[in-house]
Amino acid sequence: MNKNISHITRKNNLDLKISFEFFPPKSDAAEERFWNSLHRLAPLNPSFVSVTYGAGGSTRERTLRMVSKITKDTGIFAAAHLTCVGASKVEVDEVVKGYALAGVNRIVALRGDSPDGIGEKFIPHPDGYKNAIELVTGIQKLGDFDISVAAYPEKHPQSPTWNDDIDNLKRKIDAGANRAITQMFFDNDDYWRFMEKVEKAGITTPIIPGIQPIHNFTQISNFAKRCGTSIPTWLEARFAGLEDDPETHSLVAAAVAAEQVTELVENGVRELHFYTMNRSNLVLALARLLGQR
Ligand code: FAD
Numbered sequence: 001m002n003k004n005i006s007h008i009t010r011k012n013n014l015d016l017k018i019s020f021e022f023f024p025p026k027s028d029a030a031e032e033r034f035w036n037s038l039h040r041l042a043p044l045n046p047s048f049v050s051v052t053y054g055a056g057g058s059t060r061e062r063t064l065r066m067v068s069k070i071t072k073d074t075g076i077f078a079a080a081h082l083t084c085v086g087a088s089k090v091e092v093d094e095v096v097k098g099y100a101l102a103g104v105n106r107i108v109a110l111r112g113d114s115p116d117g118i119g120e121k122f123i124p125h126p127d128g129y130k131n132a133i134e135l136v137t138g139i140q141k142l143g144d145f146d147i148s149v150a151a152y153p154e155k156h157p158q159s160p161t162w163n164d165d166i167d168n169l170k171r172k173i174d175a176g177a178n179r180a181i182t183q184m185f186f187d188n189d190d191y192w193r194f195m196e197k198v199e200k201a202g203i204t205t206p207i208i209p210g211i212q213p214i215h216n217f218t219q220i221s222n223f224a225k226r227c228g229t230s231i232p233t234w235l236e237a238r239f240a241g242l243e244d245d246p247e248t249h250s251l252v253a254a255a256v257a258a259e260q261v262t263e264l265v266e267n268g269v270r271e272l273h274f275y276t277m278n279r280s281n282l283v284l285a286l287a288r289l290l291g292q293r
Contacts, residue, residue, distance in 0.1 A: 015270060016265065016270055016271070016272070016290055016291065016292065017046075017047040017270065017271040017272075018044060018046055018047065018271070018272050018273075018274065018287055018290075018292060019046050019047050019048045019049065019050065019208070019271075019272075019273045019274070020038075020041055020046050020049045020050070020273075020274050020276050020283065021049075021050045021051075021052065021210075021273060021274065021275050021276060022034060022037070022038065022049060022050070022051050022052070022066070022276055022278050023051065023052045023054075023059075023277070023278060024051055024052065024054070024059040024062035024063050024065075024066050025062070025066075025278065026062075030278070033278055033279075034066070034278050036280070037276060037278050037279055037280035038070065038074070038280075039074075040280040040284060041276070041280050041283060041284060041287075042074050042076060043293075044284075044287050044292045044293070045292075046076060047077065047271070048076065048077040048078065048079050048106060049070055049076050049077070049078050049079070050078070050079040050080070050081060050106075050108050050148075050273075051063050051066045051067050051070070051078065051079070051080055051081060052081045053080070053081040053082050053083050053110070053112075055083075055085060055112065055113065055115055056085045056086040056087075056112075056115050057083070057085065057086060057087055057091075057095075060095060063080050063081065064080065064095075064098055064099065064102060064104075066078075067079070067080040067099070067102065067104045068102035068103065068104060071102070071103050071104060072103075077106055078104055078106065079104070079106035079107060079108050079146075079148060080099050080104050080106070080107055080108070081107075081108040081110060082095060082096065082099075082107050082108070082109055082110065082135070082139075083110045083111065083112025083135075084110075084111050084112055084124060084125070084128050084129040084130070084131070084132070084134070084135050085111075085112035085113070085114075085115065085125075086115065086125055086128075087125055087128055088125055088126075088127035088128050089127055089128055089129055089138060090127070091128075092128065092129060092135070092138065093138065093142060096138075096139055096142050096143075096145075097142065100142070100143055100145075105143070105144065105145050105146060106145070106146045106147075106148070107139055107145050107146070107147050107148070108147075108148045108149070108150075108181065109132055109135045109136050109139055109147050109148070109149055109172075109177070110132055110135070110149070110150055111129075111130075111131045111132045111135070117226075118226045118227060119157065119226060122158070131168075132149055132150065132168075132172050133168070133171045133172050133175050136149060136172055136175040136176050136177050137175045137176070139176075140175070140176040146178050147176055147177045147178055148177060148178065148179050148180065148181050149169070149172040149173070149177040149179075149180050149181075150180065150181060150182075150183065151169050151180035151181065151182045151183070151194075151198075151207050152165060152182065152183045152194075152228070153182050153183065153185040153190040153191045153193075153194040153209075154183070154185060154190050154194075154228055154229060154230060155228070156168070156183075156228065157227075157228035162197060166197050166198065166201045166203075167201075169198070169201075169203065170201050170202075170203055173203060173205045177205065178205065178206075179205055179206040179207070179208060180205065180206070180207045180208070181207075181208045181210050181273045182194075182207060182208065182209050182210045182273075183210060183227055183228070183229060184210050184211070184212035184224060184227070184229050184275060185209075185210075185229055186212075186224075186229070186230070186231065186232055186235050186256075186260070187230070187232050188260060188263050188264060188267075190230075191209055191264070192267075194207075195207065206271060208271045208272065208273045209264055209269060209271075209272055209273065210273045210274075210275060211257065211260065211261060211272055211273065211274050211275065211286075212224075212275045213253060213254075213257045213274065213275070213276075213277075213282040213283060213286065214239070214253040214256060214257070215250075215253065215277055215279060215282065216249075217239035217242070217249065217253075218243065221236070235256065238252050238256060239252060250282070253282060254282055254285055254286075257282065257286055258285075258286060258289055261286055261289070261290060262289070262290070265290055272290075274286070274287075
């Protein structure tokens, strides 16, 4: 064992930045869980908390309500996600202006997916933004926004080649994005290989790894496959047969995520974005492991 390396994660990582992603709750019970989780994670001083935007703008009001309340009640920077799906430029611009009026000037700008399914061809609204590059450009015209975009360590499934994918990322950043947050990935080598390509392309903007703790392996692996994230065979083997053993499942999930984030931090990553699924336990444990209190 390399003692110098293991020492890194035992210090208080004061320079490590973490952020959390939530989704807008659909019911009163879900909203209670949302706020419980947020209040448990808030003392970790996240650099921001983001709230997703449902397919086709289905969560438009709820996303706005959640980000405004996070900003007002906790003082944590809140970032609202926004997609181009099923809306004209005028309609999308109205949402952006609504965010600004509510004091939210951080936006995660995304193309979104076809309402027919994640893998289906994306057909833009006839008067809409066609992709995230256009959306970032449009948001920039409306004011002074801090903009994040998406990045794909395993390549976006609709990118014909790696060159197209990296070029698309570069163009989103050149259009004004301040950072990119990655799609979930489970093999860190995918992230490192991706970062080599990013560096070769001259991209210097932060690319924050998106970490997905595995609360439910079956659910996450189904979703991952639809997003183009691969499930390594070693990962499948670790969860095999644990469907009816939630206690062991959550211990394995904690160990897997701990291994992933520890290796990233030990190799120089200074910023992590956690997909919380509106739950706090596992993320809280991981943050503590990384020296965050
Ligand atoms: P883009 O960057 O616009 O591009 C997507 C793909 O299309 C790329 O492969 C690109 O090469 C290709 N492409 C772009 N323009 C062209 C063109 N003119 N011709 C040919 N090909 C082109 N989805 C939601 O619905 N709500 C959310 O809140 C949400 N949050 C997310 C947060 C993160 C951190 C991530 C990683 C994803 C999120 N998504 C969300 C999913 C996202 O909407 C999808 O991954 C979507 O398929 C692509 O969005 P994008 O912004 O990366 O698209």
